[in-house]
Amino acid sequence: MKREPVDLDGLKGSLEEIGVVASGSRENESLVILYEGKERVVTNESLVLIENRNGNKVLAICRGGFGINDSLRTSEYTPGIAYARRGGSTSTAKEYYAFRLVAIGDVTSGRIVQNAKIIAPGSRVYRFNEGFNPMTFLSSSEQRLGYYATGYKTWEVPVQAEYISSHIGIFGVTGSGKSFLCRHQVVPMLLRNGYDVLILDWKGSDYAPHYPGKVLNMGDVELDDEAIIDYLASALNYFGGGDIGKRLELYLGEVIATHNWKGKDEFETAKRLLSEMERVIIEDNTDQSGKLSRWGDTYLRKATRAFNNLDRQDLKPVMGTMKPREIVERLRRERLLVLDLSYGAKEQKLSVFLSIARHLKRMMEEKRTINVALVIDEAPQYCPWQPRGLEERTTKTLTELAALGRSYKLALTLISQGIAGEIGINAAVRRNLNTLFVGRIHPLDAPEAEKYFATSYVSSDQLLRLPEGHFFLIGKLNPSPVPLLITFEIPEEERVRGA
Numbered sequence: 001m002k003r004e005p006v007d008l009d010g011l012k013g014s015l016e017e018i019g020v021v022a023s024g025s026r027e028n029e030s031l032v033i034l035y036e037g038k039e040r041v042v043t044n045e046s047l048v049l050i051e052n053r054n055g056n057k058v059l060a061i062c063r064g065g066f067g068i069n070d071s072l073r074t075s076e077y078t079p080g081i082a083y084a085r086r087g088g089s090t091s092t093a094k095e096y097y098a099f100r101l102v103a104i105g106d107v108t109s110g111r112i113v114q115n116a117k118i119i120a121p122g123s124r125v126y127r128f129n130e131g132f133n134p135m136t137f138l139s140s141s142e143q144r145l146g147y148y149a150t151g152y153k154t155w156e157v158p159v160q161a162e163y164i165s166s167h168i169g170i171f172g173v174t175g176s177g178k179s180f181l182c183r184h185q186v187v188p189m190l191l192r193n194g195y196d197v198l199i200l201d202w203k204g205s206d207y208a209p210h211y212p213g214k215v216l217n218m219g220d221v222e223l224d225d226e227a228i229i230d231y232l233a234s235a236l237n238y239f240g241g242g243d244i245g246k247r248l249e250l251y252l253g254e255v256i257a258t259h260n261w262k263g264k265d266e267f268e269t270a271k272r273l274l275s276e277m278e279r280v281i282i283e284d285n286t287d288q289s290g291k292l293s294r295w296g297d298t299y300l301r302k303a304t305r306a307f308n309n310l311d312r313q314d315l316k317p318v319m320g321t322m323k324p325r326e327i328v329e330r331l332r333r334e335r336l337l338v339l340d341l342s343y344g345a346k347e348q349k350l351s352v353f354l355s356i357a358r359h360l361k362r363m364m365e366e367k368r369t370i371n372v373a374l375v376i377d378e379a380p381q382y383c384p385w386q387p388r389g390l391e392e393r394t395t396k397t398l399t400e401l402a403a404l405g406r407s408y409k410l411a412l413t414l415i416s417q418g419i420a421g422e423i424g425i426n427a428a429v430r431r432n433l434n435t436l437f438v439g440r441i442h443p444l445d446a447p448e449a450e451k452y453f454a455t456s457y458v459s460s461d462q463l464l465r466l467p468e469g470h471f472f473l474i475g476k477l478n479p480s481p482v483p484l485l486i487t488f489e490i491p492e493e494e495r496v497r498g499a
């Protein structure tokens, strides 16, 4: 789309002059000294336009303000300090306020390009009022998300939706608004862009209650053979482990592959599983004269003991009948489904995930564009920094899905309270998330978060204090090279419920 060059005179009614650029400026960074009184209206994250005396117009963000009063320097004794000691008033004659400006880019042509000109000291700086929406500089995309947090509600943030399948991460401590962001902004964006959305609700409380009629229970899902073997082996305590345990796992695998073990209920299933196990063990450990070997005897005893210790409840997850293929078919019809994973132990939840994930992977391996978005809350449960047991498999599967997904349109949205380390998600998976929403973070995450904000002057103390529902948008979806602080409105009825 062709854009009109920025006509400052035409814009003047929508701009308010707030200060001038100080000495020591560069192309992407400078200081603005505020005119008297403007320190009351210009805040951190305010958007400004610099009328660069070197011939262009630069859009920038105020980040990191400070106030200076020469009479109140603490390194030496000044008259101001003398007054302060006596409780008298100090002079404001030598006082000024300044903000660091982080350049987003050159907007002279009406659209954003990298700024290559040094910002001249003395250039005038303006802030925008409601009459003009500076977001139009960033992109002409029709796709929008929330609004610029320190602007007006009309300043909806344009996003580069073609990068949805480069995957999304949403981070913030508990109560920072991740689930709300996801439900009210991210999920609608995914749907608008043609993705069918499958939400994996670990706790069953964040999503399931909000999508009545679209909820699947994890118990309904039929696990694939691999997931059943993994799951049952762990439920059977790996038959006591060791070499014997390993051998029995192999027998279990044979049994599952017969597809002849499922009964009409858990009770019958347990009986059938054990009798099939016995059959396979005997078959493999009987010599030509028909005599069971000593090992065979041991295998039988161990298998029986393991099955006797199995709770009937533990078999619930293998009783599901809805195949991953049918889930995807239903997803196509309904466009959105929530898989409630709240009942069941962790291994069961991960097994359900694996069955579905492997099906999606197979679809992509057939070189099909699948247009599916997987939204995974509580992501560290699937891919923690140091995966163990089944987590190793889920972590690997997520990395594979991420790689294939970029080509065949499987978009991941991973939600986590922490970014890195013990509270975060696995580095191999995290590397695949090319768009991040970072809300209020945990102090343990400050060093990791700082890496993402290295050159954009968002400080970790700002991230530690973000209000709920405020997120920095970083990465591919963001049309600006600099992180933008966004927020969004939540509907009235949710506000009442939240209160």
Ligand SMILES: Nc1ncnc2c1ncn2[C@@H]1O[C@H](COP(=O)(O)OP(=O)(O)OP(=O)(O)O)[C@@H](O)[C@H]1O
Binding pocket: 172, 173, 174, 175, 176, 177, 178, 179, 180, 181, 206, 417, 468, 469, 470, 487, 488, 489, 490, 495, 498, 499
């Ligand atoms: N945009 C917003 N504006 C105002 N309040 C909000 C906004 N987003 C979220 N909140 C408030 O923050 C509360 C917590 O939000 P939410 O449940 O999304 O947190 P969360 O990050 O998902 O937490 P958890 O990690 O515990 O699941 C909500 O109950 C809501 O009242």
Ligand SMILES: [Mg+2]
Binding pocket: 178, 179, 180, 206
């Ligand atoms: Mg939540």
